[in-house]
Amino acid sequence: MDTSRKPGPVRIQDVAAKAGISAITVSRVLHQPAQVAAGTRARVHAAIEALGYIPDLAASALASRRSGIVGVLVPTIANSVFSETVAGLSDALADTGLQTLLGDYGYSADREAALLRAMLGRRAEAIVAVGLIRDPALRRMLRASGVPVVETWDLADDPIDLMVGFSNEAAGAAMGHHLLVRHYRQIAFVGGVDERAAARFAGLRRVIAPVHGATLTRLDRSGDLSIEAGRAGLAALLDRPHRLDAVFFASDVLAAGGLLEAAARGLSVPRQIAIAGLGDLEIGRALSPPLTTLRIHAHEMGRRAGEMLTRRLAGEAVPGAAVDVGFELVVRGST
Amino acid sequence: MDTSRKPGPVRIQDVAAKAGISAITVSRVLHQPAQVAAGTRARVHAAIEALGYIPDLAASALASRRSGIVGVLVPTIANSVFSETVAGLSDALADTGLQTLLGDYGYSADREAALLRAMLGRRAEAIVAVGLIRDPALRRMLRASGVPVVETWDLADDPIDLMVGFSNEAAGAAMGHHLLVRHYRQIAFVGGVDERAAARFAGLRRVIAPVHGATLTRLDRSGDLSIEAGRAGLAALLDRPHRLDAVFFASDVLAAGGLLEAAARGLSVPRQIAIAGLGDLEIGRALSPPLTTLRIHAHEMGRRAGEMLTRRLAGEAVPGAAVDVGFELVVRGST
DNA sequence: GCGCTAACTGTTAGCGCTACCATTCGCAGG
DNA sequence: CCTGCGAATGGTAGCGCTAACAGTTAGCGC
Numbered sequence: 001m002d003t004s005r006k007p008g009p010v011r012i013q014d015v016a017a018k019a020g021i022s023a024i025t026v027s028r029v030l031h032q033p034a035q036v037a038a039g040t041r042a043r044v045h046a047a048i049e050a051l052g053y054i055p056d057l058a059a060s061a062l063a064s065r066r067s068g069i070v071g072v073l074v075p076t077i078a079n080s081v082f083s084e085t086v087a088g089l090s091d092a093l094a095d096t097g098l099q100t101l102l103g104d105y106g107y108s109a110d111r112e113a114a115l116l117r118a119m120l121g122r123r124a125e126a127i128v129a130v131g132l133i134r135d136p137a138l139r140r141m142l143r144a145s146g147v148p149v150v151e152t153w154d155l156a157d158d159p160i161d162l163m164v165g166f167s168n169e170a171a172g173a174a175m176g177h178h179l180l181v182r183h184y185r186q187i188a189f190v191g192g193v194d195e196r197a198a199a200r201f202a203g204l205r206r207v208i209a210p211v212h213g214a215t216l217t218r219l220d221r222s223g224d225l226s227i228e229a230g231r232a233g234l235a236a237l238l239d240r241p242h243r244l245d246a247v248f249f250a251s252d253v254l255a256a257g258g259l260l261e262a263a264a265r266g267l268s269v270p271r272q273i274a275i276a277g278l279g280d281l282e283i284g285r286a287l288s289p290p291l292t293t294l295r296i297h298a299h300e301m302g303r304r305a306g307e308m309l310t311r312r313l314a315g316e317a318v319p320g321a322a323v324d325v326g327f328e329l330v331v332r333g334s335t
Numbered sequence: 336m337d338t339s340r341k342p343g344p345v346r347i348q349d350v351a352a353k354a355g356i357s358a359i360t361v362s363r364v365l366h367q368p369a370q371v372a373a374g375t376r377a378r379v380h381a382a383i384e385a386l387g388y389i390p391d392l393a394a395s396a397l398a399s400r401r402s403g404i405v406g407v408l409v410p411t412i413a414n415s416v417f418s419e420t421v422a423g424l425s426d427a428l429a430d431t432g433l434q435t436l437l438g439d440y441g442y443s444a445d446r447e448a449a450l451l452r453a454m455l456g457r458r459a460e461a462i463v464a465v466g467l468i469r470d471p472a473l474r475r476m477l478r479a480s481g482v483p484v485v486e487t488w489d490l491a492d493d494p495i496d497l498m499v500g501f502s503n504e505a506a507g508a509a510m511g512h513h514l515l516v517r518h519y520r521q522i523a524f525v526g527g528v529d530e531r532a533a534a535r536f537a538g539l540r541r542v543i544a545p546v547h548g549a550t551l552t553r554l555d556r557s558g559d560l561s562i563e564a565g566r567a568g569l570a571a572l573l574d575r576p577h578r579l580d581a582v583f584f585a586s587d588v589l590a591a592g593g594l595l596e597a598a599a600r601g602l603s604v605p606r607q608i609a610i611a612g613l614g615d616l617e618i619g620r621a622l623s624p625p626l627t628t629l630r631i632h633a634h635e636m637g638r639r640a641g642e643m644l645t646r647r648l649a650g651e652a653v654p655g656a657a658v659d660v661g662f663e664l665v666v667r668g669s670t
Numbered sequence: 671g672c673g674c675t676a677a678c679t680g681t682t683a684g685c686g687c688t689a690c691c692a693t694t695c696g697c698a699g700g
Numbered sequence: 701c702c703t704g705c706g707a708a709t710g711g712t713a714g715c716g717c718t719a720a721c722a723g724t725t726a727g728c729g730c
Contacts, residue, residue, distance in 0.1 A: 013717095
């Protein structure tokens with residue numbers, strides 16, 4: 001067993017000594033290289049290289065009062081649309097020297113609070129949340145902290161700070177409109193129990209309810225966004241005596257299950273039953289018939305969030321208003 | 336525009352003053368509550384609550400020389416099997432007070448190096464990598480840093496430190512064996528150009544090459560692990576004059592594309608063409624026929640990595656040997 | 671030559687927290 | 701009464717880095 005004492009990590013002082021200058025100059029080479037003479041700069045770089053110096057970012061953050069961190073709070077990174085938003089944010093932040101600190105809370109309120117606390121503890125310069133932050137205590141904590149916050153994927157009346165999303169209600173309405181235009185009248189909605197799904201259903205209902213002879217059913221599958229849940233959802237609907245000619249699923253993954261269940265039952269899509277989803281995921285494009293869906297600009301939401309933050313952190317006054325990035329109806333063979 | 340000066344975040348000193356005790360005692364309430372009298376503890380908690388105190392973790396890390404961070408390096412978090420490994424790690428670390436810092440390098444060597452540097456800069460107490468770290472310079476940097484490292488998802492002869500994975504070569508061989516037993520002889524492999532896929536192919540070849548009358552073809556789709564790439568892969572193979580009765584895809588996602596392409600061409604699976612994948616993803620279970628696949632213990636690899644680290648950080652001497660968590664052949668209808 | 675500016679580098683004093691040691695207090699045992 | 705001991709708390713001195721200011725030097729115009 002190796003019991004030799006490591007001399008510990010190399011410090012800025014060691015680099016300075018090796019290069020024959022003072023610590024502050026090394027710091028400047030790292031952060032404002034233009035202020036340092038070319039020769040000195042070269043010697044410092046050589047010393048850094050030779051010693052394998054890696055600056056201590058905790059000490060740097062403490063002294064400079066800039067952590068360089070943006071906290072990103074995600075209900076689950078396993079959902080590919082959310083990871084796209086994270087990717088969009090990372091892209092937007094790539095050139096800013098800001099690093100994202102990803103926190104996946106797995107839809108658990110406790111973990112959400114803990115992660116937020118950790119982000120504030122690391123003095124994140126901004127927080128981006130996928131979805132709204134619901135807990136009033138957390139909202140208060142964030143407001144009090146004065147840290148810029150961007151909530152994405154939803155639009156609400158009382159943003160904590162900034163907001164970039166789309167209207168789930170309008171999305172539901174758009175799909176409802178499409179289904180009506182295609183002469184579907186016995187319509188069902190399959191989604192989770194979250195508020196986002198509720199808003200989509202509300203939009204759907206707003207459009208469908210006034211139409212004479214149209215019916216609308218709702219089936220809640222618990223938050224489980226799996227193909228299997230989609231199959232089970234369609235199966236449950238079909239096993240009811242109620243007539244049905246179109247089903248709108250709150251996610252393409254669920255809708256894929258719907259397509260597969262219909263195929264397993266020998267139902268022709270869309271002739272006997274129309275199926276639509278949301279998200280424009282690859283699985284919906286790949287199955288047959290390809291899925292009518294609502295394309296959500298997940299990547300762009302992340303990008304816009306990053307841009308808003310960058311401007312805000314640069315001192316520009318970014319109006320706190322919510323940005324609506326909209327969505328897009330993509331009509332394919334399944335309706 | 337609001338130009339009022341914020342009083343800045345609450346510091347430990349403010350809490351101490353409010354509770355009528357010294358800063359160090361507040362620190363102890365947070366880290367070694369048993370050492371503080373119950374009454375004092377209560378007063379401190381009340382003060383923390385009242386002021387909304389959130390400890391500065393950068394300062395804490397600097398003073399205590401413990402960052403509480405475990406860096407996790409992932410080629411892409413969009414691949415669900417990798418996110419499962421991350422989840423397994425998080426589970427194992429949940430009670431340890433360690434927090435994961437996730438870095439997704441999108442298969443870019445530059446970003447990999449930058450992220451690793453950032454993790455070491457934050458003085459991560461350990462690093463977990465999904466996949467091997469290939470760049471010799473990075474390997475040297477990690478070895479020199481003395482930070483515990485766990486490489487997962489692969490087994491190699493020269494781990495940087497710890498290692499928990501499975502043999503991709505053995506996995507390929509197991510699938511080859513299965514296909515031979517089922518009397519398939521004209522076999523193709525579709526995978527990426529990465530070393531992991533290469534190892535799977537090598538295992539396949541080891542088993543198949545010696546068999547008289549058996550043939551083996553390899554088709555590389557660039558790293559794109561999409562359903563569409565799988566379809567295109569099977570299409571390319573079928574458009575060759577060469578006979579073919581089984582295809583092993585390096586991922587269930589690719590294999591799903593294979594199943595769909597076969598269906599689109601009216602080919603019966605597995606009668607006219609057998610299809611197998613790797614990963615045991617939901618999509619393989621959902622399609623028809625369900626996919627024969629190799630189940631990889633992604634979650635367990637993360638969990639084991641976390642356990643090894645926890646023991647190592649607790650001072651136990653954990654042998655540097657590689658842990659093989661194996662895999663499992665799951666035979667379903669597609670072969 | 672002088673003042674003046676620009677370019678470069680150094681000194682000092684913390685950032686907010688905790689390790690280390692010291693101190694205080696109450697009480698059991700002699 | 702003193703000693704010894706454990707429990708509870710505090711003072712001091714940094715952790716490694718950078719902001720703010722302070723030199724120092726060279727070059728320039730007059």
